Amino acid sequence: MSPTGSSERGTRGLFGGLSGGPPWARGPGGGPGGGLPVRSSALVALLQLVGTAGEWRHQASGRVPLDAFGYLLLVAGPVLLVLRRRRPVAVVAGTAAVTLVYLAAGYPYGPVFASFVVAYCVAVWSGHRRAAVLSLLALYGGHLLLAFAVPHGWLRGAGAGGGGWPEFGLGLVALLLAAVAELLRIRHEQAAARHAARQAAARRRADEERLRMARELHDILAHSISLIHLQAGVALELIDDRPEQARAALVTIKAASKEALGEVRQVLGTLRGPGDAAPRRPAPGLDRLTELTEQAAHAGLTVTVRTVGGPRELPAGVGLAAFRVVQEALTNVIRHSAARRAEVLLDWSEPDALTVQVDDPGPAAAPEAGEPAGGGNGLAGMRERAAALGGTLTAGPREGGFRVRALLPTRGEGSVATSAREAR
Incomplete structure (x- = not known):
């Protein structure tokens, strides 16, 4: 068994349940057998809810405690992920907007970006790289505006930013996300090409x-x-x-x-x-x-x-x-x-x-x-x-x-x- 084959199976095991795999591996209706990825979306929702609630206890008191609206925003992203195979462009834009609203509302940080990460990878794998990159730039650009351009008096709590270095680190994370998604897309295309060659x-x-x-x-x-x-x-x-x-x-x-x-x-x-x-x-x-x-x-x-x-x-x-x-x-x-x-x-x-x-x-x-x-x-x-x-x-x-x-x-x-x- 080759290392490349093991790596490909590991990639599918990590992201296949969340994204449904690349478009050439999907069945009629957008996914294997045409079903909706409800189970994996529920896992993302659980990650965002439990992870954010746990992280809030360790963050500065300036962040706004989670309320009903905050929990609703944490759930809204995973709900959109249910349609990620059929409407990848709308879902990546929607999850970016929901995440930006959550940050603008001053709620605590945590794994709030999980739904956007999944939607971004699916959009790239589906061939909608331009829409995915624009959504990533919009989310990061909006976060920069909240941190440096919008007066803090207009924002709830401590606002969205924590200074230049945190924003620089967030930019590096955004670049890493884009690079990983491109790498996975290339690997999936290579696997598809090998499969087509075998056929x-x-x-x-x-x-x-x-x-x-x-x-x-x-x-x-x-x-x-x-x-x-x-x-x-x-x-x-x-x-x-x-x-x-x-x-x-x-x-x-x-x-x-x-x-x-x-x-x-x-x-x-x-x-x-x-x-x-x-x-x-x-x-x-x-x-x-x-x-x-x-x-x-x-x-x-x-x-x-x-x-x-x-x-x-x-x-x-x-x-x-x-x-x-x-x-x-x-x-x-x-x-x-x-x-x-x-x-x-x-x-x-x-x-x-x-x-x-x-x-x-x-x-x-x-x-x-x-x-x-x-x-x-x-x-x-x-x-x-x-x-x-x-x-x-x-x-x-x-x-x-x-x-x-x-x-x-x-x-x-x-x-x-x-x-x-x-x-x-």
């Missing part, structure tokens, strides 16, 4: 997690549904003339749909509680590349896998990204190319990177009726996966066909951090 970071993490899940679901469903769509068309064409081949297509559909359901459940499991979020099986990697080639073969696409260099163990996130790049590239060949073959290259020759390349010899197939024009999100998702690992992905036409090439770093902070996040 923004949490929203950013949530957005990244949603993007990751959307990317996973797209890659899973696009591949499986494309395969199912193709095999369903084959089954419809052959079901009357060659039922055995139609049966094989239906078996492929069943296997692809079962595989897709399992992966979708694994991705959606991250939305559950912490105890249920652990995946029941590891994230797919290049060890499942054979499954992709077999599924492509069922769809009529012959895939040749070529390896350069010696394979090595990959972080889970890098392996998943490589698997998804191959999966999405083969899906695009099945959906958008007239070619019945494709080549996958895994280049391990670089010590700190893996190059994944998928070549479609082409040519492009005519789009089916009803298929929307333009590309989907597959290439963008592959680029995002590579960028998240600190790598790159390029995709574009070549020699009548199409090539997808991804460079995925296998070491470094980017791949390690993303691997931990993707493997969850």
Whole structure:
């Protein structure tokens, strides 16, 4: 626990009950839950009444004893504090006026400034610094007039002043009050800025997690549904003339749909509680590349896998990204190319990177009726996966066909951090 955090909690504990905290911590209606701070205002009233009555016994006999009007003025300030969250400007001006009238009436000193101190802090925290400072200057200026400008014969008792040094001390107290209120305001603004930054970071993490899940679901469903769509068309064409081949297509559909359901459940499991979020099986990697080639073969696409260099163990996130790049590239060949073959290259020759390349010899197939024009999100998702690992992905036409090439770093902070996040 940091000293700064302890200091902030101490500040809230000391002033939160009196002032209701800064405006950004208040609920609808001006305070937490919209209530009025009656209890804390009553505590200020008790402080002023008991403290002033006790102090009067130790002051010079020239001060006027408390009477009904004096007690009324001591209570008036705390009564105004009940509205300090909703009307901070009116309350700070009102408490200054009540305090000045009390002093002008010659009543004994004591904690009579407590209600004004609270109102001043609330006004500063609420953003009404100008009104607060003007009220402070008016109260201190009025006290100076009572001490030096107004004839003592016009005042009750010994008047408001006690000489130059007491007034100088009171001025220092006023400056201290202004400095403390500004310090507390700055600390509250800093705490609010840190809170906003934490919320923004949490929203950013949530957005990244949603993007990751959307990317996973797209890659899973696009591949499986494309395969199912193709095999369903084959089954419809052959079901009357060659039922055995139609049966094989239906078996492929069943296997692809079962595989897709399992992966979708694994991705959606991250939305559950912490105890249920652990995946029941590891994230797919290049060890499942054979499954992709077999599924492509069922769809009529012959895939040749070529390896350069010696394979090595990959972080889970890098392996998943490589698997998804191959999966999405083969899906695009099945959906958008007239070619019945494709080549996958895994280049391990670089010590700190893996190059994944998928070549479609082409040519492009005519789009089916009803298929929307333009590309989907597959290439963008592959680029995002590579960028998240600190790598790159390029995709574009070549020699009548199409090539997808991804460079995925296998070491470094980017791949390690993303691997931990993707493997969850």
